[in-house]
Amino acid sequence: VKNMGVYYICRHCQTCLGILPKELVRLDMLGFDRLTVDDRRELLMIDPLGNIHVQITCEDCEEALHYNPLLHEIEYIIQ
Secondary structure, X not given: OOOOOEEEEEOOXXXXXXXXXXXXXXXXXXXXXXXXXXXXXXXXXEOOOOOEEEEEOOHHHHHHHHHOHHHHHOOOOOO
């Protein structure tokens, strides 16, 4: 399995929440293979260098969405 870096980025505010270095990551350890094809397409992006960018929601944006449900209609809630 090819090693690569994995970047966890908030889909709403674009904050980098964590990075797993190439040397420490194997794809079979992350469970991405358990995602549906649609989920993979929505959540994962592979850049030209082979790094994976995982779209997640940070705690601040999750809280904002909880208290303001209409924000779900906006792609980037913090601009």
